[in-house]
Amino acid sequence: MADNPTVEFALRMGDNCLVLGQNVSAWCGHAPVLEEDIALANVALDLIGQTRMWLGLAGELEGKGRSADDLAFLRDVREFRNCLLVEQPNSDFGQTLMRQFLFDAWHHPMLKMLSGAADARVAEIAEKSVKEAAYHLDRSTDLIIRLGDGSDESHHRMQGALDRLWRYSGELMAADAIDEAVVGPGLGDIEAQYKDYTSKVFGEATLTIPEAAFMQKGGKVGLHTEALGHMLADMQFLQRSYPGAQW
Amino acid sequence: MYAQEVKSTGKGVLSLEEMDPVERAFQEKVNAGVKIEPKDWMPEGYRKTLIRQISQHAHSEIVGQLPEGNWITRAPTLERKAILIAKVQDEAGHGLYLYCAAETLGVSRDQMTEQLLSGKAKYSSIFNYPTLTWADIGAIGWLVDGAAIMNQVPLQRCSFGPYSRAMIRVCKEESFHQRQGYDIMMKLCAGTLDQKAMAQDALDRWWWPSLMMFGPSDAQSVHSAQSLAWKIKQDTNDELRQKFVDQTVPQAKYLGLSVPDPDLKWNEEKGGHDFGEVDWEEFFQVVSGNGPCNADRMAARRKAWSDGEWFRDALMAHAEKHSADKVAAE
Numbered sequence: 001m002a003d004n005p006t007v008e009f010a011l012r013m014g015d016n017c018l019v020l021g022q023n024v025s026a027w028c029g030h031a032p033v034l035e036e037d038i039a040l041a042n043v044a045l046d047l048i049g050q051t052r053m054w055l056g057l058a059g060e061l062e063g064k065g066r067s068a069d070d071l072a073f074l075r076d077v078r079e080f081r082n083c084l085l086v087e088q089p090n091s092d093f094g095q096t097l098m099r100q101f102l103f104d105a106w107h108h109p110m111l112k113m114l115s116g117a118a119d120a121r122v123a124e125i126a127e128k129s130v131k132e133a134a135y136h137l138d139r140s141t142d143l144i145i146r147l148g149d150g151s152d153e154s155h156h157r158m159q160g161a162l163d164r165l166w167r168y169s170g171e172l173m174a175a176d177a178i179d180e181a182v183v184g185p186g187l188g189d190i191e192a193q194y195k196d197y198t199s200k201v202f203g204e205a206t207l208t209i210p211e212a213a214f215m216q217k218g219g220k221v222g223l224h225t226e227a228l229g230h231m232l233a234d235m236q237f238l239q240r241s242y243p244g245a246q247w
Numbered sequence: 248m249y250a251q252e253v254k255s256t257g258k259g260v261l262s263l264e265e266m267d268p269v270e271r272a273f274q275e276k277v278n279a280g281v282k283i284e285p286k287d288w289m290p291e292g293y294r295k296t297l298i299r300q301i302s303q304h305a306h307s308e309i310v311g312q313l314p315e316g317n318w319i320t321r322a323p324t325l326e327r328k329a330i331l332i333a334k335v336q337d338e339a340g341h342g343l344y345l346y347c348a349a350e351t352l353g354v355s356r357d358q359m360t361e362q363l364l365s366g367k368a369k370y371s372s373i374f375n376y377p378t379l380t381w382a383d384i385g386a387i388g389w390l391v392d393g394a395a396i397m398n399q400v401p402l403q404r405c406s407f408g409p410y411s412r413a414m415i416r417v418c419k420e421e422s423f424h425q426r427q428g429y430d431i432m433m434k435l436c437a438g439t440l441d442q443k444a445m446a447q448d449a450l451d452r453w454w455w456p457s458l459m460m461f462g463p464s465d466a467q468s469v470h471s472a473q474s475l476a477w478k479i480k481q482d483t484n485d486e487l488r489q490k491f492v493d494q495t496v497p498q499a500k501y502l503g504l505s506v507p508d509p510d511l512k513w514n515e516e517k518g519g520h521d522f523g524e525v526d527w528e529e530f531f532q533v534v535s536g537n538g539p540c541n542a543d544r545m546a547a548r549r550k551a552w553s554d555g556e557w558f559r560d561a562l563m564a565h566a567e568k569h570s571a572d573k574v575a576a577e
Contacts, residue, residue, distance in 0.1 A: 018325075025319045025328070028335045029312030030547065032555020034343050037312070041336035048329045055325075069324045093558050149568070150561030157557065238323040238381055245439050247323035247381070247431075 005181040006119055007061045008081065011071070012178075012220055013125075014054030015082035018072055019228070020103060021047030022235055023090055032093055039139065043100070046132040053125045073239035077222070077229050084219040085168035087228040091161075094147065094154070098161035101140035101201070106172040108133040109193045113186050122182060141201050148205025155206065162202070163210050169198075170215025260476045277478050282408035285351035293477050297407055298352050299368075300479060305345035306363045306370035308338045310544050314378045315387060323381060330427055331384065337420045344416065348409040364549050372530060373460050375538030382435055382442075382449035388428015390450075390457040390495065396421045397491045398461065401481035429498065436502045443503075450499065451507045458522075459530045461488040467527075493519050 025044035031037040055068035066074075085103055090096045111133050114126035147154040173191040180187065202209055218224065238247065263271055270290055276283065283289055312335050319335065322328035346356045362368035373391050378384065399421060402414040435446040462484040465471060474480035482490075492511075499506050510523035532538065 022320060025332050028319055028332065029309075029316040029339075030551045032551065032558040034309070034339055034346075036555075036558075037339040038336055038343070041332050041339065045329055045332050045336070048325055048332065052325050052329075069326075072325055073323070093555065146565040147558070147561050149565055151557070151564040153557045154561030154564070234320050237321050242439065242441060245323075245442055247327055247434060247438075 004061055005178045006122065007058050008178045009182040010054045010058035010061070010122070011081040012083075014051050014058060014068075014071070015080050016086050016103070016107075017047040017054060018051040019080070019082040019231065020086035020100075021045075021051060022231060023086065024096070024100070026090060027093075027096065036093075043136055043139075046129075046136070050125070050129045050132070053128065057121055057125065069239075073236045077224055077232060079222060080219075080224060080228060080232075081222065082219050082224075082228075083168065083171045084216055084225055085165065085172065087219070087225060087231065088165060088168065089227050092157065094157040095161040095165065097140060097143050097147065098158060098165050100136065101144045102165055102169045102198070103172075104133060104137040104140045105197050105201075106169075106190065106194055108137045109190045109197075110183075113183060113190060117182060118184065119182065144201055144207075145205045148202070148207040158205065159207050162207050166210050167213045167216050169194075170213075171217035171219060174215075174217055174220075176220070260472050274476075277406045277476075282411060283406050284408045292473070293479070294352050296474060296477070296479060297410065298349055298354050300474075301345055301349040301352075301410055302354070302359045302362070303369050303371075305342045305349060305359065306368055307374065308342035308345060309363070310370045310374045310548060312338050312342075313544055313547055314374055314376070314540070315384060317378045318381060318384050321381070322384075327431070334388070334424050334427060337424065341413075341417050341420070344413045345410075348407075348413045351409050360552065364545070364552055366536070366545065369534060371460060372533040372538060373456050374544060375533050375540045376452070376456050377540050379452075380445050380449060382432070382445040383453070385428050385431030385435060385446065386449035386453040388424050388426075389432050389498070390428075390453050391460070392421050392424040392428055393495060394457050394460045394491050396425060397487050397494070401487075404478070404481060406478035432502055432504075436504065446502065447504050450504050454507050455525060455529075456533075458488055458491070458525050459533075461485075461491065463527065463530070464525075489519055492522050496520055 021044045024040050024047065027040045028037060028044075031040055051072065052068050055071045059066040059068055059071055085099060088095070088099055108130065111126045111130040115123055115130055117123045117126065144158065148158045149155070173187075173194060175183070175187045199209070238245075261270075263274060266274060269288060273283070273288060273290065273293075276287075283293075315331060315338075316335050319328065319331050322331050346359060349359060350356060359368065363370065373394075378387070396418060399414050399418050403411055403418060405411040405414065432446055432449075435442040465483045465485045471480065471483055475483070496506060496511065508523045510521065512521055513519075514521045533541070536542075
C-alpha cells in the first residue's frame with residue numbers, strides 16, 4: 001500500500017483498535033449488568049481514542065491528505081488491515097470477553113515493546129496507550145478466570161468461545177517484514193510472552209487451548225471474514241450517504 | 248427529569264398543627280432546609296414517593312441508553328463516536344448512583360430492576376420515541392437533556408440528602424450533554440441543505456415529546472402539592488415547562504429552525520412565551536405502554552437481563568467456590 005512501512009503498521013494498529021472498539025461499543029445499554037455497560041464503554045472509548053492517534057499518524061505519513069476519519073469511514077473492506085480476531089462478531093458476552101482477552105494479551109506486550117520503538121511518533125502513541133491496555137488486560141484476565149472457573153454453564157460457554165476464537169490468535173504473532181521494520185528484533189519475545197501468559201490464565205480458568213487448531217490469517221493484508229463488510233456498512237453509513245458533508 | 252408520574256400517598260397535605268409531634272419535627276426540618284438522611288425518621292409516604300421518583304429516574308437513565316446507543320455504531324466521525332459513547336456511559340453512571348440513592352431507602356437494585364422489567368415501574372415517556380436520523384442525537388442532547396437539566400437543577404435542593412447529592416453530580420454531566428447536542432445541531436444547520444432538513448425534522452419530532460417530559464399540567468397533577476411540601480419537588484410542572492420554552496425558543500431561532508407550534512408567540516405582559524397545548528392523550532398513551540418504541544425498549548432491557556443471567560450467576564458461583572477455598576485453607 002505504501003513505501004513507508006510505518007504507514008502500513010499504523011493502519012494495522014489503528015484498524016485493530018477501530019474494529020474492536022466499534023464492536024465493543026455496540027454493547028452499550030445491552031450488557032448483563034450495569035457495571036459492565038460502564039466498563040465496556042470505557043474500553044471502547046480507549047480504543048477509539050487510540051484509533052484516532054494511529055490513523056492520524058498513518059494519514060499524515062501517507063501524505064495524501066487523508067484524515068483519520070477519511071481512513072476510518074471511506075475505505076472499503078480490502079483496504080482494512082486489522083487482524084481477523086477483532087472483527088469476529090460480538091455473539092454472546094462470553095465470546096466478546098474471550099475476543100477481548102485474546103487481543104489484550106497481545107496488545108499490551110506489543111505496546112510495551114513499541115514504547116521503545118525507533119520511530120518517536122510510534123513510541124509516543126504506544127506510551128500513551130499502554131496504560132489503557134494494561135487495564136484492559138487486567139480486566140479481561142480477571143473475567144476469563146472467574147467465568148472459566150465459575151458455573152458449569154459459564155465454563156462451557158467460555159470453552160466454546162476459546163474453541164471458536166483461538167484460531168484467530170496466531171495472526172497476531174505472525175510477523176512480516178513490515179512488523180519487523182517497525183518493531184525491530186523483539187517480536188519473538190511477544191510471541192513467547194503471549195504463550196506463557198495465555199497458558200497460565202487458561203490454566204487458572206480451567207480452560208483448555210484447542211490443540212489442533214489451524215490458524216487463520218489474512219486480515220493484515222486485507223483478506224477478511226464476511227463480518228467486516230457488514231460492520232463497515234453500518235459504521236460508514238452517514239459518510240457514504242452524504243459525501244463531503246461535515247458532521 | 249424522568250419521573251413524570253410519581254404517585255404519592257394522596258392523603259392531602261396536612262398542616263403542622265394536624266401532624267403528630269414526630270411528623271411535625273420532620274416537616275420543620277424540611278422547612279428549615281435541613282437534609283433528611285437515610286437513617287432519619289421519615290413519613291412512610293415520603294419514603295415511598297422518593298423510592299418511586301428516584302427509581303423512575305434511574306430506570307429512565309437505563310432505558311435512555313437505548314435510543315442514543317442506537318447511533319453509536321453509526322456516528323459520523325471518530326470524535327462524535329467517542330463523545331456519544333462517553334455520554335451513554337454517563338447515563339449508565341447516573342443510573343448507578345440513582346439506584347444507590349434509592350437503596351438507602353430500603354429497596355434493592357434487583358427489586359427495582361424486577362419492577363422495571365415486569366412493567367410495574369415507569370420510566371420517562373421520552374425514550375419511547377425512535378431515533379431515526381443522526382440529527383435525533385443532536386435533538387436529544389439539546390432538548391431532552393435541556394429539559395432534564397431544567398427539572399434536575401431544582402432537585403439539587405431536594406430535601407433528601409442522597410438524591411440531592413446525586414443530582415449535583417448528574418447536573419454537571421447533563422450540561423455537557425446538552426452542549427454536545429446543541430453542537431451537533433449547529434454543525435447540521437451550518438451544513439448542506441439535507442443536513443439542515445434533517446435538523447428541522449428532528450426538532451419537529453422531538454419538540455412536543457420534550458414538553459411532555461415535565462409531566463401533566465398542574466391542574467391534572469394531584470400529587471404536586473405534597474411533593475412540594477416535602478421539598479421533593481421545588482417547582483410545578485407548568486413552571487418548569489414555561490422556563491424550558493422560554494429558554495429553548497431563542498436557541499431554535501439562533502439555529503435558524505422553526506418550532507413546530509403555530510400558537511407560539513412572545514407575550515410581553517407575562518414576559519414569557521404563550522404556546523400550544525400538549526397532546527395529553529398521546530402522553531398518557533405513551534406512559535401506559537403504547538408509544539412507538541415501548542415494546543422494543545422493554546424487549547431490549549429484558550433481553551439484556553435474561554441473556555446476562557449466566558454471567559451474573561457465574562460470578563456468584565466463582566465467588567462462592569473461592570470463599571469456600573479460603574475457609575478450607577484457614
